[in-house]
Amino acid sequence: MEELLIFKDAAKKAIEQEIVPHHHHWEQSGVLPKEVWKTLGHAGLLCVDLPEEYGGSGVSFRYSQVVLQELCRQGFMGLSGSVAIQSDIVAQYILHMGNEEQKKTWLPKMASGEVVAAVAMTEPATGSDLQGMKTTAIKDGNHYIINGSKTFITNGGHADLVIVCAKTDPKEGGKGISLFLVDATLPGFSRGKQLEKIGQHAGDTTELFFDNMKVPASSLLGMENQGFLYLMQELPRERLAVAASAVSAARACLEWTIQYVKERQAFGRPIAKFQNTRFKLAEMKTQIEIHDAFVNQCVDKFEQRKMSLSDAAMVKLSATEMLCKVTDECLQLFGGYGYMSEYHIARAFVDARVLKIYAGTSEIMKEMISRELLGN
Ligand SMILES: Cc1cc2nc3c(=O)[nH]c(=O)nc-3n(C[C@H](O)[C@H](O)[C@H](O)COP(=O)(O)OP(=O)(O)OC[C@H]3O[C@@H](n4cnc5c(N)ncnc54)[C@H](O)[C@@H]3O)c2cc1C
CATH class of the missing domain: 1.10.540.10 (Acyl-CoA dehydrogenase/oxidase, N-terminal domain)
Incomplete structure (x- = not known):
C-alpha cells in the first residue's frame, strides 16, 4: 500500500x-x-x-x-x-x-x-452491434487482405500498431470475427483527419481506412474466428478502467467547486453559505464515495478473476452516469463562469460526456445487466 x-x-x-x-x-x-x-x-x-x-x-x-x-x-x-x-x-x-x-x-x-497503439472495432455503420461489422480480412496464402473502414478510433492519428477487428468469415456474425495486429506502416492503410469533437479536443480520434491491405498471416492475434470471444474477455477491464477514471474525474470537479463556492459572493455572502450549495456538495460527495467503494470492490474482484461481465457493466454504467451528473451540478454552481472554456469545470462537462458512450453505451450496459438477471 x-x-x-x-x-x-x-x-x-x-x-x-x-x-x-x-x-x-x-x-x-x-x-x-x-x-x-x-x-x-x-x-x-x-x-x-x-x-x-x-x-x-x-x-x-x-x-x-x-x-x-x-x-x-x-x-x-x-x-x-x-x-x-x-x-x-x-x-x-x-x-x-x-x-x-x-x-x-x-x-x-x-x-x-x-x-503508440489503437484498437479499431467501431465502423461508420456499426458500433454497439459489433457482430454486424463489415471490414473483412480474407486469407490469401501466407497473408490476409484487409478491406473496410473504422471510425472514432482513439490514438488513430498517431498509432503505429492497430488491433483491427475484421470478419475472416463474412457469412458469420460474431463467430466470423478475428483480431489482427496491424503494422500501420504497411501499404493499403490510411487515416482520415482528426475528428472534431465537442470535448476532449486534444484527444487523438480519427477514421482509419484499409484498402486491399496485405498483412502477414503472423499478424493474426490468437485464433481465427475467436475475436468476438476475445473482445468479451477483455472489455470488462476496459469498463472498470473507465469507471475508476470517472470517479477520479468527479472528485476533481468537486474539489474545484468547493474552492469556487467559498470564494464567489452573492447577496453579501459566499455561495457556499446557501443551503442549496451545501446540500448539492453533500449529495455529490456521498455519490463519489459510494462509487469509489463500488470501484474498489470490482478491482478486488478483478484481481481475484471474479469480476463478471455484469459487474463490469454495472460499475461502468453507474460511475459514468454519476460523473455526468456531477459535472452538470458543479457547472451550475459556477454560474456563467462554468460555461467559459477557460474554467476546468466547463471542459470536464464536455469531456465527461463520452464516457457514457465509449467502451459500450449506458444502454448496452443495461442490456448486459438485464441479460444476466433474466438469463437471456
Ligand atoms: C471520442 C470517442 C472515442 C472512441 N474510441 C474508440 C476506439 O478507440 N475504438 C473503437 O473501436 N471505438 C471507439 N469509439 C466508438 C464507441 O465505442 C461507439 O461510439 C459506441 O460503442 C457506440 O456505437 P455507435 O456510435 O455506433 O452508436 P450506435 O450503436 O449507433 O447507438 C446509437 C444509440 O442507440 C443505442 N442502442 C444501440 N443498440 C441498442 C440496444 N440493443 N438497446 C438499446 N439501445 C441501443 C445506443 O445506446 C445509442 O444510444 C469511440 C467513440 C468516441 C465518441
Whole structure:
C-alpha cells in the first residue's frame, strides 16, 4: 500500500511537470503531439502492470489505474482515455492472446512509448452491434487482405500498431470475427483527419481506412474466428478502467467547486453559505464515495478473476452516469463562469460526456445487466 502511494505521488509529479504546462495549448490547437507518448513512457507511466520481461514493472492492476486516475484528477480525461487504450486494452490483448514473438515485438516498445497503439472495432455503420461489422480480412496464402473502414478510433492519428477487428468469415456474425495486429506502416492503410469533437479536443480520434491491405498471416492475434470471444474477455477491464477514471474525474470537479463556492459572493455572502450549495456538495460527495467503494470492490474482484461481465457493466454504467451528473451540478454552481472554456469545470462537462458512450453505451450496459438477471 505504501509503495502504491509512492507511485501515485511520482505519477502526480510527472503529470504536473510534463502535461500541465502544455495541455491548454494542445486543447486549443486540437493536437496531441506524438512525443507525449515517449515522455509518458520515460516517466514510467505506460503499461506498468506488464511483466518486467515485456517492459512493464510487474506491478498489479491498481498501479495502472493510478495513472489514469491521476490524469483525471488533474483534469485530463482525454489523455487518460488514450493511455487506457495503450496500457489497459491493447497491451492486455497482446499479453493474453499474443504469441511470444508478438509480445516481444510490440510490448516493450509500447511501454517505452516508442509505439503508440489503437484498437479499431467501431465502423461508420456499426458500433454497439459489433457482430454486424463489415471490414473483412480474407486469407490469401501466407497473408490476409484487409478491406473496410473504422471510425472514432482513439490514438488513430498517431498509432503505429492497430488491433483491427475484421470478419475472416463474412457469412458469420460474431463467430466470423478475428483480431489482427496491424503494422500501420504497411501499404493499403490510411487515416482520415482528426475528428472534431465537442470535448476532449486534444484527444487523438480519427477514421482509419484499409484498402486491399496485405498483412502477414503472423499478424493474426490468437485464433481465427475467436475475436468476438476475445473482445468479451477483455472489455470488462476496459469498463472498470473507465469507471475508476470517472470517479477520479468527479472528485476533481468537486474539489474545484468547493474552492469556487467559498470564494464567489452573492447577496453579501459566499455561495457556499446557501443551503442549496451545501446540500448539492453533500449529495455529490456521498455519490463519489459510494462509487469509489463500488470501484474498489470490482478491482478486488478483478484481481481475484471474479469480476463478471455484469459487474463490469454495472460499475461502468453507474460511475459514468454519476460523473455526468456531477459535472452538470458543479457547472451550475459556477454560474456563467462554468460555461467559459477557460474554467476546468466547463471542459470536464464536455469531456465527461463520452464516457457514457465509449467502451459500450449506458444502454448496452443495461442490456448486459438485464441479460444476466433474466438469463437471456
Ligand atoms: C471520442 C470517442 C472515442 C472512441 N474510441 C474508440 C476506439 O478507440 N475504438 C473503437 O473501436 N471505438 C471507439 N469509439 C466508438 C464507441 O465505442 C461507439 O461510439 C459506441 O460503442 C457506440 O456505437 P455507435 O456510435 O455506433 O452508436 P450506435 O450503436 O449507433 O447507438 C446509437 C444509440 O442507440 C443505442 N442502442 C444501440 N443498440 C441498442 C440496444 N440493443 N438497446 C438499446 N439501445 C441501443 C445506443 O445506446 C445509442 O444510444 C469511440 C467513440 C468516441 C465518441
